[in-house]
Structure formats: structure tokens, C-alpha cells
Amino acid sequence: MASREPVRQQHGLVAIDGAIGIIxxxxxxxxxxxxxxxxxxxxxHTGPVVPAAIFSGFLFSASVAxxxxxxRIDRNSKQS
Amino acid sequence: MSLFRNPSKDPLWKDEFSVFAGDERYVARxxxxxxxxxASLGMFVGNLWILAKSYFAKKPVYPALVVAEVGExxxxxxxxxxxxxxxxxxxMVRTGADEYVAYSQKCTHLSxxxxxxxxxDRLECPCHQGFFSIRDGSVLQxxxxxxxxxxxxxxxxxxxxxxxxxxxxxx
Numbered sequence: 696m697a698s699r700e701p702v703r704q705q706h707g708l709v710a711i712d713g714a715i716g717i718i719x720x721x722x723x724x725x726x727x728x729x730x731x732x733x734x735x736x737x738x739x740h741t742g743p744v745v746p747a748a749i750f751s752g753f754l755f756s757a758s759v760a761x762x763x764x765x766x767r768i769d770r771n772s773k774q775s
Numbered sequence: 776m777s778l779f780r781n782p783s784k785d786p787l788w789k790d791e792f793s794v795f796a797g798d799e800r801y802v803a804r805x806x807x808x809x810x811x812x813x814a815s816l817g818m819f820v821g822n823l824w825i826l827a828k829s830y831f832a833k834k835p836v837y838p839a840l841v842v843a844e845v846g847e848x849x850x851x852x853x854x855x856x857x858x859x860x861x862x863x864x865x866x867m868v869r870t871g872a873d874e875y876v877a878y879s880q881k882c883t884h885l886s887x888x889x890x891x892x893x894x895x896d897r898l899e900c901p902c903h904q905g906f907f908s909i910r911d912g913s914v915l916q917x918x919x920x921x922x923x924x925x926x927x928x929x930x931x932x933x934x935x936x937x938x939x940x941x942x943x944x945x946x
Contacts, residue, residue, distance in 0.1 A: 718811045740942065754815065
């Protein structure tokens with residue numbers, strides 16, 4: 696069993712790296728969304744404000760879910 | 776689902792500063808993930824802030840300003856004026872015998888002053904070749920992302936009066 700431990704840990708790290716990659720992409724989309732919404736708002740266009748806030752909230756929820764996923768893997772690695 | 780780490784049996788210092796190299800890699804990634812999620816929260820709060828600002832924004836009140844006398848400008852002629860403040864340059868074009876249109880003169884791309892091209896019957900920005908329709912100020916060509924704000928003109932007797940600014944939709 697002792698020899699399987701590092702392999703399991705390694706798999707966990709790969710999963711976490713994948714989650715981090717996805718969160719980073721979501722964050723880049725959110726940054727673009729915020730800048731585009733601000734640009735439109737300052738130009739007097741309020742049309743995109745509500746959908747942008749909803750979509751940003753959705754992206755944030757996805758980030759929280761991925762954060763919980765990372766947390767769970769982290770906990771499992773400690774229990775093993 | 777919790778944004779922050781679930782409490783474990785170990786004290787926090789033991790959790791965050793593991794003596795095992797394998798666990799340490801997890802700690803670094805966990806903290807980085809937490810940082811990214813908090814940054815995501817920041818972006819969401821920013822969008823909510825814009826939403827609140829637009830919801831509570833007061834509608835601007837525009838003054839009435841005499842722009843020109845009817846017939847003062849020849850057909851296809853132009854008159855420049857400022858509205859609603861002396862810093863906001865505008866351009867009025869007489870498009871027909873009894874038709875007048877007025878727009879903000881500031882290009883929506885990088886704020887260069889647009890001018891009326893009689894030859895092409897459109898408003899043109901000389902900086903980056905952005906062209907706007909003379910009918911509604913919409914973008915015909917070039918990099919401007921939005922239409923020109925239109926100045927609302929009303930005719931009162933022999934006078935043309937600016938009464939407001941209309942921000943049109945995309946392109």
C-alpha cells in the first residue's frame with residue numbers, strides 16, 4: 696500500500712491542476728466581461744448590464760464549485 | 776459547498792504548513808485555487824456594482840438650447856455647436872429642405888471630431904476611417920463600436936432647439 700500512495704497523490708494533483716486551469720479560464724472570461732460591461736455602461740448603454748451580472752454570477756458559482764472540488768480532493772488525499 | 780476550506784481535525788497551522796513534501800504541494804494549489812475564486816468573487820461584485828449604479832442612476836436633465844434659425848444653414852450645409860455643456864461639441868446637418876439632424880461630434884472610437892462628407896452623404900472620422908450614417912448615426916464602417924449619440928432637435932417657430940441627447944443602440 697505504501698507504494699500506491701504517491702500515485703494516488705499524483706492523480707489528485709493532476710485533477711487539481713485541471714480544476715485550476717478551468718478556474719483561470721473562467722476568471723479571464725469574467726475580467727473581459729467586467730471590462731466590456733463597464734465600457735458599455737460608461738458610454739450610456741445599460742442594456743448589457745443585467746445579463747452580464749447574471750453570467751458573471753454563473754461563472755462565479757462555477758468557480759466556487761471547482762474550489763469545493765479541489766477541497767474535496769485535498770481532504771481525500773489526507774484521509775488516504 | 777464552502778468557499779473556504781472545511782474545518783479538519785488538525786489545527787490550522789498543521790493543515791497549512793505540512794512537514795510532508797507531498798502535502799505541501801496540495802497546500803500551494805489549494806491556496807492558489809482559493810485566490811482565483813476570491814478574484815472571481817471580485818469580478819462578480821464589480822458587475823453587481825455596475826448593475827446597482829445603473830439602477831440608481833438619475834436620468835440626466837438636458838437644457839433647451841437654440842441651435843440655429845430655420846433656413847440659416849443651406850441644404851447639405853453644416854453648423855457646429857456645443858450641447859449640453861460647452862465641452863460637448865456637436866454637428867448639425869441640414870439633410871433636406873426641411874430636414875435637420877444633429878449628432879455628437881465625438882467619434883465613439885477614440886473621440887476624434889467627425890465631419891460631414893457631402894460627397895458620400897455621411898459623417899466621417901478622419902483618424903481611423905470610421906464612417907457613420909447621416910440618417911441615424913449608426914456605424915457604417917470602421918472601428919467605432921457604437922452609433923453617435925443623436926441630439927434631439929425640435930422646431931419652434933423659426934428656431935431649431937436642442938432638447939436632449941439620445942444614445943442609440945449598437946452600430
